[in-house]
Amino acid sequence: MRLWFPISTVVYAGTGTINYMVQTSASFRRGLSNTDGSISLSEIISALSYALDLTEGAVLGHALRSCLLGMRIAAELKLTAEATSSLYFALLLKDVGRSSNANTSTTHEIVLQCDRGAGIVTKLGLGAAAAEAVRSIEEHWDGGGHPDALKGGEIPLLSRICAVAQHLDVFSGECGVEKAIHTLIERSGTWFDPELVRVAVSLHRRGVLWNHCLPSDSQDDTRRAVLDLDAGTRHTLEGGRIDQICEAFADVVDAKSHFTFRHSMGVADAAYGIAREMGLAPERVQLVRRAALLHDIGKLSVPNTILDKATYLDEFEWESVYQHPGLTRQILERIGPFREMAIIAGEHHEKLDGTGYPNRLMRADLSLESRIVAVADVYGALSEDRPYRTGLDLRQIVSILTKLAPRKLDPDCVDALLRIIAEEPAAGLIPIPVGNVPQLCA
Ligand SMILES: [Fe+2]
Ligand SMILES: [Fe+2]
Helix, strand or coil: CCCCCCCCCCCCHHHCCCCCCCCCCCCCCCCCCCCCCCCEHHHHHHHHHHHHCCCCCCCCCHHHHHHHHHHHHHHHHCCCHHHHHHHHHHHHHCCCCCCCCCCCCCHHHHHHHHHHHHHHHHHCCCCHHHHHHHHCCCCCCCCCCCCCCCCHHHCCHHHHHHHHHHHHHHHHHHHCHHHHHHHHHHCECCCECHHHHHHHHHHHHCCCCCCCCCCCCCHHHHHHHHHHHCCCCCCECCHHHHHHHHHHHHHHHHCCCHHHCCHHHHHHHHHHHHHHHCCCCHHHHHHHHHHHHHCCHHHHHCCHHHHCCCCCCCHHHHHHHHHHHHHHHHHHCCCHHHHHHHHHHHCCCCCCECCCCCCCCEHHHCCHHHHHHHHHHHHHHHHCCECCECCCCHHHHHHHHHHHCCCCCCHHHHHHHHHHHHHCCCCCCCCCCCCCCCCCCC
16 A cells, blocks of 8 residues: 655554654643634645545545645636635545445445535535535536436536546646646546536646646645635634534544444543543543544555454554554644644554554653543444454453553553443443454554
8 A cells, every 4th residue: 555644753663663752742732832722624624634635545635636626627617605615625525435445346335435425524514515516526427427327517516626626636646737638638528527628728728727736746835725725714613613523534534444433433432531530621621532533533544454354464564554643643733723632642552651653652751631542542442343353341341451551551541431331331342252362453
């Protein structure tokens, strides 16, 4: 598989190297960065769109470049402000239903992904037009597409723009801009709306289509250009809306594998419960819950052939797994007010005795919030089915958690979780056959 991020601070547990330069949750200084919760919708969505580009087969920056290309075409069409805003978010989120890496060669799976994408856009609160645009992006002008075999003007205009934009980015990345334009013209009237092809070709010939849209362009410049486009609709999100967005992206992560279909939400519930039980202030409880919701967003980079593997992983496969907390951090750090959350989420596989990954941090490096998420993650992983075992029952989970504290997991956090379990034992956990040793790969 391709690994898209240069991970300068990531050190694999297997290498034996320790990197002490990384900023840890314990050394994070509140007030040094913007943590007051002010954040714009475009800032958070454009950053999380990076996570979608981690999915196998995608290219880093694809969502952002597609957004620029599509918005330039739209500018020629003089759309309303409302339609322009819907298109902006549809372009950033067009692949949001495709996190599962499932076989996309079947019509059934394509339809499922279209519906899933539209559902997530709706859950994000971005409106019906954006959801409809994402749902119909695989329709073809000649009626040969999916999910409804719509034809010509029956296809929502925003979907038609998204389709042209994604084609341009994919083909320019693989074959260069001239080939991208050439194939666009070839497919005019079959796949693509001829009028939109004409607009795109005109922009190309005038030399105004590709600025910041080449894979060789700076990712930061591309993102800045995307954020500048949203000047008309940028606004500060309230806390509830941020939670809603975190929950929607937790769904994207959980949809990747049926073994983790509720992992992020389950870890968030456990982390929230522990944080409250330990008496954290409401804003710290909220921080812990959001970090837990998004802790595995970097896992979108791990192929399903690894996540769903029923046997032990080889060295190469483990390396892919070891990268995901670092990727989580890199994605979330792109959102200024999420900086502390990014560090906490990126530490969810660290252990107090330095045996965790990716940075082999020690007890003193890990904040209470970070320790809470780590305990919640282990609890969630043990209670869920994995390819190599079924979920453990409560007795087994309690036994393992007790053994992991205090050396690897924080004993106070474990105690808080055990008190919650004692009060409200979870139902429906499936016992495993005796002798099946659980791995702690959450
Ligand atoms: Fe993880
Ligand atoms: Fe996890």
